[in-house]
Amino acid sequence: MIAFDNKRNQHYGPEKTHIKKNMEENKENQEAPASDEKVENDALPEEEEFELEDLGVDVPDVPLPSAEENEEVVEDKFSGAYRFAIVGIGQGGSRIAETFWKMGYRRVAVMNTAIQDLRPIKIPQENKLLLGGGGAGKNPAVAEKIFEDHREDVLDFFKKLFKGGFDRILICAGAGGGTGAGGTSVVIDIAHDLCETMGIEGDGMDSKVGAIVALPTRAEGSRVRTNSIEAAKKLVNNIQAGTLSPLVILDNERIKQLYSKLSINKFWSTANSSICSLFHLFNRIAAQNSEYTAFDKADLDTVMASGIITFGATPVPFNEETGIDETDISHAIRDNLKKNILAVIEVSTGNVAACVAIGDKNTLDNTPQESLEHGFEQLSRLLGEGSVVHRGIYHTGKPGLVVYTIIGGIDPPKDFVDPQETLPKDQENKDAE
Numbered sequence: 001m002i003a004f005d006n007k008r009n010q011h012y013g014p015e016k017t018h019i020k021k022n023m024e025e026n027k028e029n030q031e032a033p034a035s036d037e038k039v040e041n042d043a044l045p046e047e048e049e050f051e052l053e054d055l056g057v058d059v060p061d062v063p064l065p066s067a068e069e070n071e072e073v074v075e076d077k078f079s080g081a082y083r084f085a086i087v088g089i090g091q092g093g094s095r096i097a098e099t100f101w102k103m104g105y106r107r108v109a110v111m112n113t114a115i116q117d118l119r120p121i122k123i124p125q126e127n128k129l130l131l132g133g134g135g136a137g138k139n140p141a142v143a144e145k146i147f148e149d150h151r152e153d154v155l156d157f158f159k160k161l162f163k164g165g166f167d168r169i170l171i172c173a174g175a176g177g178g179t180g181a182g183g184t185s186v187v188i189d190i191a192h193d194l195c196e197t198m199g200i201e202g203d204g205m206d207s208k209v210g211a212i213v214a215l216p217t218r219a220e221g222s223r224v225r226t227n228s229i230e231a232a233k234k235l236v237n238n239i240q241a242g243t244l245s246p247l248v249i250l251d252n253e254r255i256k257q258l259y260s261k262l263s264i265n266k267f268w269s270t271a272n273s274s275i276c277s278l279f280h281l282f283n284r285i286a287a288q289n290s291e292y293t294a295f296d297k298a299d300l301d302t303v304m305a306s307g308i309i310t311f312g313a314t315p316v317p318f319n320e321e322t323g324i325d326e327t328d329i330s331h332a333i334r335d336n337l338k339k340n341i342l343a344v345i346e347v348s349t350g351n352v353a354a355c356v357a358i359g360d361k362n363t364l365d366n367t368p369q370e371s372l373e374h375g376f377e378q379l380s381r382l383l384g385e386g387s388v389v390h391r392g393i394y395h396t397g398k399p400g401l402v403v404y405t406i407i408g409g410i411d412p413p414k415d416f417v418d419p420q421e422t423l424p425k426d427q428e429n430k431d432a433e
């Protein structure tokens with residue numbers, strides 16, 4: 001039964017039943033709370049409730065004002081499988097987040113401890129948050145303290161920018177700096193608080209907080225190297241505790257080698273768009289139908305929840321005479337895993353993969369299904385017993401065929417795993433001798 005509030009009844013109840021429901025009336029009703037005072041002064045019994053039936057009149061279906069009703073909801077500029085909230089920390093992290101913004105993501109928040117690093121990020125001012133102000137000078141401990149001291153500000157900032165909700169949150173940072181390295185673990189924690197409040201995390205639910213972190217180049221020196229190893233270890237601990245997934249580890253040294261001819265100003269933007277566009281591609285594909293084989297959101301879910309993931313993309317050369325055969329596709333898949341900008345990780349330790357072939361209609365129609373199957377199977381063999389390879393085949397207007405992969409559930413690089421605290425018994429004995 002519906003309880004009816006007699007104060008509201010004054011505004012929306014019987015005396016308005018004769019008024020035509022039109023735009024004007026809706027407007028008037030939404031403005032109604034402004035006259036609450038007048039109602040309170042009326043000699044009506046306080047807190048008295050009527051049953052709807054007791055009124056004996058038809059109550060029109062009037063939109064009632066509520067706190068949420070006027071809130072703007074943030075929407076991306078495309079439709080994807082997930083509504084990602086993107087958070088950039090420090091300069092590198094902010095640039096990665098800015099790249100997502102350029103692709104149409106709109107739940108984007110960037111933070112820094114230095115104002116001069118926030119300025120060049122081309123996203124609206126309200127999506128930027130300055131904490132502290134003096135920078136962290138490549139000292140993660142300084143940044144960590146600043147973020148700890150501003151937990152509530154960060155949480156409010158997220159609530160404001162991610163209005164209307166999100167499905168997953170992705171934290172981007174350079175692991176070698178001060179702000180990115182020091183701020184990330186605090187922000188992961190804050191992100192979990194937010195996810196729990198929103199009901200997208202909790203008992204028995206997967207972590208919805210993931211990260212993209214960049215490892216430094218060799219030329220950046222040992223301080224930065226140490227920062228990055230410490231930061232990566234913390235992230236690996238998070239993965240092992242089930243509080244972070246997915247984790248993408250970019251290796252800037254590999255980027256430097258693969259794109260050695262790029263000018264300095266193109267370097268970061270190329271590196272960043274290469275990783276962000278792969279993320280974006282899978283997010284979009286998982287929301288689209290295919291007349292061949294569809295890769296869906298449930299498939300992407302298993303990859304996103306698998307811990308450390310890596311991406312790859314390789315074009316398959318089309319031969320006018322022979323078309324595309326199975327070796328071309330297997331070769332592309334193998335190449336995929338070699339020529340990427342992600343940290344050197346043992347891909348064969350992965351336990352789940354997504355492999356999506358996207359080609360123009362003509363190429364797809366001239367590629368035997370067997371050849372594609374062979375490629376998918378090869379990936380499955382590479383990952384070993386019990387692995388799952390989700391497949392997808394899509395057509396596009398762009399000529400040619402490109403194979404895209406994500407491998408998930410990969411073991412962390414050894415450098416990022418803390419050695420066992422206690423040595424095995426016989427090792428201890430040997431050391432004592």
Ligand SMILES: Nc1nc2c(ncn2[C@@H]2O[C@H](COP(=O)(O)OP(=O)(O)OP(=O)(O)O)[C@@H](O)[C@H]2O)c(=O)[nH]1
Nearest residue numbers: 090091092136138174176177178179180214216268
């Ligand atoms: N992939 C990628 N890595 C970047 C980018 N910018 C910086 N980095 C890396 O990120 C690491 C940290 O650098 P910054 O992001 O400038 O540092 P910060 O987090 O702002 O930290 P402080 O300036 O010390 O407070 C560096 O070691 C770089 O290798 C970028 O645009 N893309």
Ligand SMILES: [Mg+2]
Nearest residue numbers: 090091117179
């Ligand atoms: Mg900085």
